[in-house]
Amino acid sequence: MTRGRLISWLLLLFGVLYFFVPLLGTLEFSLRYLRGRYSLTAYQIVLNDPRFLATIGYSTTLALATIAVGVVLVVPTAYWIQLRLPRLRPVVEFITLLPLVIPAIVFVFGYLRLYNSSSFLPLTGSERATDLLLTCSYVTLALPYMYRAVDTGLRAIDVRTLTEAAQSLGAAWSTILLRVILPNVRVAVLSGAFLTFAIVIGEFTMASLLNRPAFGPYLQNIGANRAYEPAALAIISFAITWASIGLIQVLGRGAPGQTVAR
Amino acid sequence: MAEATRLPIAPSPAAPSWLGQLSWAWVGVVPFFVFALMFLIVPTALLMVGGFQDAQGHLTLRNLADLFQPTILSSYVISIKVSAASAIGGALIGFALAYAAIAGGLPAFVRPALMTFSGVASNFAGVPLAFAFLATLGRAGLATALLNRWGIDIYRGGFNLLSFWGLTLTYMYFQIPLMVLILAPAIDGLKREWREASANLGASGWEYWRYIVLPILWPPLLGATLLLFANAFGAVATAYALTGSSLNIVTIVLYAQIRGDVLHNQNLGYALALGMILITGLSNGAYIWLRGRSERWLR
Numbered sequence: 257m258t259r260g261r262l263i264s265w266l267l268l269l270f271g272v273l274y275f276f277v278p279l280l281g282t283l284e285f286s287l288r289y290l291r292g293r294y295s296l297t298a299y300q301i302v303l304n305d306p307r308f309l310a311t312i313g314y315s316t317t318l319a320l321a322t323i324a325v326g327v328v329l330v331v332p333t334a335y336w337i338q339l340r341l342p343r344l345r346p347v348v349e350f351i352t353l354l355p356l357v358i359p360a361i362v363f364v365f366g367y368l369r370l371y372n373s374s375s376f377l378p379l380t381g382s383e384r385a386t387d388l389l390l391t392c393s394y395v396t397l398a399l400p401y402m403y404r405a406v407d408t409g410l411r412a413i414d415v416r417t418l419t420e421a422a423q424s425l426g427a428a429w430s431t432i433l434l435r436v437i438l439p440n441v442r443v444a445v446l447s448g449a450f451l452t453f454a455i456v457i458g459e460f461t462m463a464s465l466l467n468r469p470a471f472g473p474y475l476q477n478i479g480a481n482r483a484y485e486p487a488a489l490a491i492i493s494f495a496i497t498w499a500s501i502g503l504i505q506v507l508g509r510g511a512p513g514q515t516v517a518r
Numbered sequence: 519m520a521e522a523t524r525l526p527i528a529p530s531p532a533a534p535s536w537l538g539q540l541s542w543a544w545v546g547v548v549p550f551f552v553f554a555l556m557f558l559i560v561p562t563a564l565l566m567v568g569g570f571q572d573a574q575g576h577l578t579l580r581n582l583a584d585l586f587q588p589t590i591l592s593s594y595v596i597s598i599k600v601s602a603a604s605a606i607g608g609a610l611i612g613f614a615l616a617y618a619a620i621a622g623g624l625p626a627f628v629r630p631a632l633m634t635f636s637g638v639a640s641n642f643a644g645v646p647l648a649f650a651f652l653a654t655l656g657r658a659g660l661a662t663a664l665l666n667r668w669g670i671d672i673y674r675g676g677f678n679l680l681s682f683w684g685l686t687l688t689y690m691y692f693q694i695p696l697m698v699l700i701l702a703p704a705i706d707g708l709k710r711e712w713r714e715a716s717a718n719l720g721a722s723g724w725e726y727w728r729y730i731v732l733p734i735l736w737p738p739l740l741g742a743t744l745l746l747f748a749n750a751f752g753a754v755a756t757a758y759a760l761t762g763s764s765l766n767i768v769t770i771v772l773y774a775q776i777r778g779d780v781l782h783n784q785n786l787g788y789a790l791a792l793g794m795i796l797i798t799g800l801s802n803g804a805y806i807w808l809r810g811r812s813e814r815w816l817r
Contacts, residue, residue: 359752366561
C-alpha cells in the first residue's frame with residue numbers, strides 16, 4: 257500500500273472512531289440504569305414520562321405549523337421570483353441568508369423587545385400568541401433550507417411552459433400554484449419539510465427564552481436533574497434526526513429532473 | 519412561413535393600466551417581504567440601534583465603551599478562543615478527512631457514506647450532543663472508563679470535559695462534518711490531470727501540495743474556517759447544556775441577560791448583541807468573498 261493510501265485509511269479510521277465512539281458511549285450509558293446489568297429501564301422511564309409525550313407532541317405540532325407557514329411563504333415567492341421578478345432574486349437570497357449569519361439568540365432577543373407586552377403587537381401577551389411567535393421564529397430558522405430546496409426544485413422543472421399551458425386552459429393563479437406547480441416541486445418541498453422537522457424538534461434556545469414547553473427545554477431540564485435518562489433521550493433524539501434526514505435522501509431519488517435508471 | 523404565435527403570460531385578472539405591468543407580480547411576494555421585515559430585519563435593526571442608545575433613548579457610544587469592561591471583554595475573548603479553536607481544529611481534521619475520502623485513493627463507497635453521515639452529524643448539535651459527550655468523556659463515561667482500564671486516567675492528567683477544551687472538543691463534533699460538506703465541491707475541483715502533469719514534470723508529492731493544491735485550495739479552506747468560526751460563535755444550546763454558566767461565553771451572557779437583565783442595563787444587552795452580529799457578519803462576509811474568489815479555479 258502506498259504511503260498516501262495508508263494515511264488515508266488511518267484518517268478514515270480516526271474519523272469513524274471520532275463519530276461512532278460518542279454514539280456508542282451514549283447508547284452504553286443509557287443502558288446502565290440498573291446496577292450491574294444492561295437494561296432498557298431508562299428508556300421505559302422516559303417513554304412513560306407524561307412530560308415527554310407532552311413536549312414531543314408540542315414540538316411536533318409546532319414543526320407541522322412551521323412547515324405549513326414555510327411552504328405558504330416560500331413556494332409562491334420562489335415561483336414569482338423565477339417567473340417574473342428575477343431582479344429581486346439577490347434581495348431574496350440575501351434575506352434567506354440572514355438566519356445563517358445572525359445567531360438565533362439574537363433574533364429571539366429582538367422579538368422579545370419588539371413584541372413584548374408593552375409594544376404595538378403584544379405577541380408575548382398570551383400563550384397562543386407566543387406559540388405563534390415561536391412558530392414564526394422557527395420559520396425564520398428554517399427559511400434558508402426551505403428556500404434553497406424549493407428554488408432548486410423549481411429550477412428543475414420548466415416553470416414558464418407549465419404556467420403558459422395552465423393559463424391557456426383558463427386556470428387562475430391559485431389553481432396554477434396549487435394544482436400545477438406544487439405537485440411538481442413536491443419532493444423539494446418534502447425534503448425542506450423534513451429538515452425543518454429535524455431543526456424544530458431539537459431546537460432549544462428560542463423555545464427556552466420564549467418559555468414554551470417544547471422538547472428542547474425538556475431535554476435540558478432532564479439533563480440537569482437526572483443521570484441516565486438524558487442519554488436515552490439523546491439516542492431517541494438522534495434516531496429522530498437520522499430518520500428525518502434519511503427520508504430526505506430516500507425522497508431525493510424521486511425528484512423530477514433526475515435521470516431515472518431503467 | 520407559419521406565423522409564430524407566442525402565448526404571452528397574461529396578468530389575470532387585468533391590472534389597472536396606471537399600476538403598470540408588474541403590479542400583480544409584486545403582490546405575490548408581499549407576504550414574504552412582510553414576514554422578512556417583521557421577523558428578520560426590524561428586530562435585528564432595533565437591537566443594533568438600541569446598542570447606540572441609553573435608557574432615555576438618546577444616542578450614545580457609552581454602551582460600546584462598556585463592552586470593554588473586564589467581565590464582558592473576557593467573555594468575548596473566551597468565545598473567540600473557543601470558536602477559533604473548534605474552527606481551526608474542525609477545519610484541519612475535516613479537510614484531512616474530506617481529502618482522504620475524495621482524492622485519497624480509498625474505495626468508492628467511502629465518499630457517499632462520509633457525505634451522508636456528515637449530513638446527519640452536522641445537525642446533531644445542541645443539548646443531545648452535550649449529553650452524548652458527557653456519557654462518553656464525562657467522569658463516568660465509556661471512553662473514560664476504557665482508557666482507565668488501559669491505564670490512562672485522563673482526569674488525573676488534567677482533562678476535564680466541563681472546560682474550555684471539553685467544549686471545543688464537543689463543538690468539533692459538528693464542525694468537522696460541516697467542513698467536510700463545504701469542502702467536498704472544492705476538492706472535487708482538483709482535476710486529476712493536474713496531479714499527473716505535476717508528476718510528469720518531476721514534482722514530488724510535497725511539491726504538488728505546496729505549489730498546486732494549497733494555492734488553489736486556500737481560499738475555500740480559509741472561507742470554510744471562517745464559516746465554522748461564525749457557526750461556533752453563535753451556538754448556545756450545547757454550551758448551556760454542557761458547561762452551563764461556568765464557562766463565560768458571550769452567548770451564555772446574552773442568554774442570562776435576556777432571562778434576567780444580569781447586566782442591569784438593557785442597552786448594554788443590545789450592545790452585546792450588536793457585537794455578536796458584527797463578528798458573525800464579518801466572518802460570513804469574508805467567507806462569501808473568499809468563496810467568490812475560489813470559484814475561478816474550481817469550475
